[in-house]
Amino acid sequence: xxxxxxxxxxxxxxxxxxxxxxxxxxxxxxxxxxxxxxxxxxxxxxxxxxxxxxxxxxxxxxxxxxxxxxxxxxxxxxxxxxxxxxxxxxxxxxxxxxxxxxxxxxxxxxxxxxxxxxxxxxxxxxxxxxxxxxxxxxxxxxxxxxxxxxxxxxxxxxxxxxxxxxxxxxxxxxxxxxxxxxxxxxxxxxxxxxxxxxxxxxxxxxxxxxxxxxxxxxxxxxxxxxxxxxxxxxxxxxxxxxxxxxxxxxxxxxxxxxxxxxxxxxxxxxxxxxxxxxxxx
Amino acid sequence: xxxxxxxxxxxxxxxxxxxxxxxxxxxxxxxxxxxxxxxxxxxxxxxxxxxxxxxxxxxxxxxxxxxxxxxxxxxxxxxxxxxxxxxxxxxxxxxxxxxxxxxxxxxxxxxxxxxxxxxxxxxxxxxxxxxxxxxxxxxxxxxxxxxxxxxxxxxxxxxxxxxxxxxxxxxxxxxxxxxxxxxxxxxxxxxxxxxxxxxxxxxxxxxxxxxxxxxxxxxxxxxxxxxxxxxxxxxxxxxxxxxxxxxxxxxxxxxxxxxxxxxxxxxxxxxxxxxx
Numbered sequence: 001x002x003x004x005x006x007x008x009x010x011x012x013x014x015x016x017x018x019x020x021x022x023x024x025x026x027x028x029x030x031x032x033x034x035x036x037x038x039x040x041x042x043x044x045x046x047x048x049x050x051x052x053x054x055x056x057x058x059x060x061x062x063x064x065x066x067x068x069x070x071x072x073x074x075x076x077x078x079x080x081x082x083x084x085x086x087x088x089x090x091x092x093x094x095x096x097x098x099x100x101x102x103x104x105x106x107x108x109x110x111x112x113x114x115x116x117x118x119x120x121x122x123x124x125x126x127x128x129x130x131x132x133x134x135x136x137x138x139x140x141x142x143x144x145x146x147x148x149x150x151x152x153x154x155x156x157x158x159x160x161x162x163x164x165x166x167x168x169x170x171x172x173x174x175x176x177x178x179x180x181x182x183x184x185x186x187x188x189x190x191x192x193x194x195x196x197x198x199x200x201x202x203x204x205x206x207x208x209x210x211x212x213x214x215x216x217x218x219x220x221x222x223x224x225x226x227x228x229x230x231x232x233x234x235x236x237x238x239x240x241x242x243x244x245x246x247x248x249x250x251x252x253x254x255x256x257x258x259x260x261x262x263x264x265x266x267x268x269x270x271x272x273x274x275x276x277x278x279x280x281x
Numbered sequence: 282x283x284x285x286x287x288x289x290x291x292x293x294x295x296x297x298x299x300x301x302x303x304x305x306x307x308x309x310x311x312x313x314x315x316x317x318x319x320x321x322x323x324x325x326x327x328x329x330x331x332x333x334x335x336x337x338x339x340x341x342x343x344x345x346x347x348x349x350x351x352x353x354x355x356x357x358x359x360x361x362x363x364x365x366x367x368x369x370x371x372x373x374x375x376x377x378x379x380x381x382x383x384x385x386x387x388x389x390x391x392x393x394x395x396x397x398x399x400x401x402x403x404x405x406x407x408x409x410x411x412x413x414x415x416x417x418x419x420x421x422x423x424x425x426x427x428x429x430x431x432x433x434x435x436x437x438x439x440x441x442x443x444x445x446x447x448x449x450x451x452x453x454x455x456x457x458x459x460x461x462x463x464x465x466x467x468x469x470x471x472x473x474x475x476x477x478x479x480x481x482x483x484x485x486x487x488x489x490x491x492x493x494x495x496x497x498x499x500x501x502x503x504x505x506x507x508x509x510x511x512x513x514x515x516x517x518x519x520x521x522x523x524x525x526x527x528x529x530x531x532x533x534x535x536x537x538x539x540x541x542x543x544x545x546x547x548x549x550x551x552x553x554x555x556x557x
Contacts, residue, residue, distance in 0.1 A: 011332040048365040054333040055361035060290035060302040062353040255307030
């Protein structure tokens with residue numbers, strides 16, 4: 001322990017106040033020793049390290065201010081076109097095989113010839129064995145292309161059968177703002193996937209509120225734009241916004257921004273949602 | 282558990298500490314120091330930054346230096362890099378200098394008019410982000426445009442932020458973009474106020490070059506004289522050293538196909554340089 005030379009300045013961290021103290025010790029190369037402490041806590045470092053750390057925090061603040069300011073003035077207009085969700089054929093061989101084998105599944109999406117399914121299968125069990133003739137294809141978001149799957153999210157799989165593509169999820173995912181990163185949505189949402197379903201023509205769809213959240217996340221985080229098709233579908237499904245359970249689940253994704261988001265969705269301000277969200281402090 | 286909207290603001294390894302800060306939209310800001318994490322809302326974070334500025338000023342205690350008036354990007358990248366020059370700051374002086382007397386560039390210095398910064402001002406390129414002193418989400422073009430706007434609307438010096446030089450050198454370390462914009466608007470004869478930072482043990486570029494292993498090249502280039510054969514021998518020796526340091530270890534590190542393709546080009550480049 002070095003001898004206290006002087007108390008430099010207190011740092012406020014919420015309700016706590018930490019004193020920055022300069023202490024004897026160190027050498028010419030490292031500078032003296034700094035203690036950041038209160039009666040319960042102490043962080044010790046050299047003067048040079050402290051200066052670097054303080055400069056890093058100040059730089060982070062300038063980065064944050066720049067990012068928020070930039071996003072505030074940025075436009076994310078609704079893009080033309082987009083694809084609406086279609087209904088898959090009732091006799092789809094893969095869906096039929098899943099039913100026959102009693103494997104729990106939910107149809108997440110079906111657009112432009114790609115059926116997206118979420119299946120409840122052990123990680124190690126190969127999906128290709130579910131139905132004969134499924135050919136594995138390289139997924140564009142595969143690990144080899146530099147994508148990262150965090151929080152134990154299972155990498156997506158892509159199969160082809162009779163010219164139709166099947167994208168397989170094991171958990172309901174969401175693209176992160178960190179580039180090339182995918183994460184699973186909150187545990188509560190994952191549990192909700194299997195607790196409810198919309199059944200149409202013998203096919204189990206993801207329940208309405210989850211489809212709404214999934215579509216919303218896809219537009220905001222993956223595409224960074226709402227297409228006309230997104231707007232149409234979200235508007236058609238917007239009655240789910242009145243449900244408290246939907247608000248609770250949305251809160252697990254958008255946290256404190258959820259009330260603002262809900263209000264904007266109800267007012268159909270789709271062109272401003274992304275900019276407001278990314279600049280939210 | 283998982284917020285998809287996490288933006289990494291800064292990440293650094295400082296001594297034995299791993300420090301990173303991220304913004305979690307809708308939640309709080311996180312400051313991580315190793316495994317310790319502090320959660321802050323924007324108000325607390327701003328307060329912390331103000332406190333840190335005062336603390337830095339108390340620690341540095343040099344008249345003319347004010348952390349709150351110093352560009353955080355410059356402070357973090359140049360003053361507080363591995364060498365931590367800020368710790369060795371001895372005095373700050375102000376003077377007026379003609380723009381034509383100033384130099385820009387780090388590895389290769391040029392006059393403002395001949396510099397890449399000046400070219401950027403007249404170029405449509407630079408839409409994509411490059412590594413450098415820009416903000417994380419800023420392109421070089423956006424930076425130049427914002428600087429032009431700042432100089433046009435608020436003038437120079439704005440908010441007591443000056444062009445910064447080190448020691449007696451006339452090389453700009455902070456304010457290259459501003460200098461270029463001022464040159465464009467007023468020409469090279471314009472005299473601008475600049476700040477000089479004097480550090481303990483800092484050697485000017487000239488001094489450092491004359492005592493470096495490349496002193497021969499430097500002397501030859503500036504006509505300071507060194508026999509040609511000595512110069513050639515020096516160059517040969519350095520070529521051999523570079524071959525040992527760079528070429529062979531890199532070849533051993535080839536791992537993936539992509540890396541191999543990239544490296545084969547890179548290696549050829551090295552080879553061409555060494556064998557020319």
